[in-house]
Amino acid sequence: MADKNVVLNIEHLTMQFGGVIAVNDFSAQVKEGEIVALIGPNGAGKTTAFNCITGVYHPTNGKVDFCGETIANSFKISHTPDEITKLGIARTFQNIRLFPKQSVFDNVLIAKHMRAKQNPFTATFRLNKSEEQRSREETWQLLKEQGLDKYADWEAGSLPYGMQRRLEIARALATGPKLLCLDEPAAGMNPQETDELAEFICQIRDKYNLTVLLIEHHMNLVMGISDHIYCIDFGKMIAQGKPEAVASDPKVIEAYLGTQEERDA
Template identity: 55%
Template sequence: MPPLLTLSDLTKTFGGLSAISNVNIEVHQGEIVGLIGPNGAGKTTLFNLITGVYIPTNGSLTLHGEVEINLAKASPHEIARMGIARTFQNIRLFKNMTVLDNVLLAFHTHVNYSMWEAILHLPSFNKKEAQLKKEALDLLKIFNLDRKRDTLAKNLPYGEQRRLEIARALALKPRLLLLDEPAAGMNPQESAELMELIKWMRKEFNLTILLIEHDMSVVMGICERIYVLDYGSLIAEGSPEQIKNDPRVIKAYLGEV
């Protein structure tokens, strides 16, 4: 079976400077894969390439399935509909919308209304809206946010904003979920709870997960494989144990362990 996602000789330059250089990565169905490296190594640039924010200078990105899809030729909203969702290092919610509306907005990417259904609020429209609201509330309940459905996103504590962002990403019904530093700003207890949540999400939603993270307890605790970037190039790939003991990774990122 081919990988779910393949990056082949992926390169991205800005003004002649390489942010990503000849990167090769495979992510297989059902895996939790880590992407680590120093600040400025190119990790978020790689996520932006996968999700269509940037177009690669060279190389290819392929989403495998019944039909192989060249992601480099798709727009961000098309990629989202294909089954790739993400969260961001800096939380990007619609802060002046309610918790419920943030999630409903994501669910709506999978529903098509005719103009007349929406304008006239026909029974078919009302039925679809009711079903979406139920699904959104069910999802919020999983993340213990259902009681705050009418709260503006900006008024949530940081940890709840992070959970809402993950819930909104899941509302896109992805096959591949990209998590950009999900443990940022969390204390050790919250990080431990996050690890359990990620493992549960993988099983419950049949997800494949690629995550960027600086918290090594999270990376080493949940990832089956880890890729390491430095100055835009891959310097290592392997199991957590292999990465932890790789001299190149220790020198570039982990320090003496």
């Protein structure tokens, strides 16, 4: 029987593209309220695993359960990304995917509409005015909470890079997730922005009662905020555990730095 505290359960996940096995028999669990990191060298298969979890890819083998419900396996068609978002999984991407010409406010409001209870009839005859007003009020409140309200009328693409990352996370929060998946949220950030991001992730985890799964290359961020870490290399898990245990694992050191002979060469 599955642990009731397990939000995400991944069993023997495999994703193969032709002769290339991008994720190889990967199993992991993410428990409620945790911040869990998935690390590994470039090309290790981290984003591919994310794509299987969020419905972008249909896994070759294995399965993914979210809150006790199977959302992806090799025996049936996986849920689509929008269906998975409605179930309570939101994600960000390595490359920022905002609507750059839309305002900051509209970027978040669009995400709010994902849970709107409306149809073409109610929209045409403006029978959903109260719901639209509520969505706008909730969007404004979310922007204030994330320190983005003063940029509400700015085009999203004109924001400083670090603020664009924060906006992308705010947009994910607007979908009302239980699990927030962050794909390299500190990419392109300077050390100060990275420190601020680490604090921000902890704050939103606590404020919104979230569980967080992140891919990240900034080891100071990962080691500072993670409750548990999984490390994969060539698609296969090579280590897992508490940050200090994973950081000192010889297989992890070798994956990132090469063998001792290679380092001495």
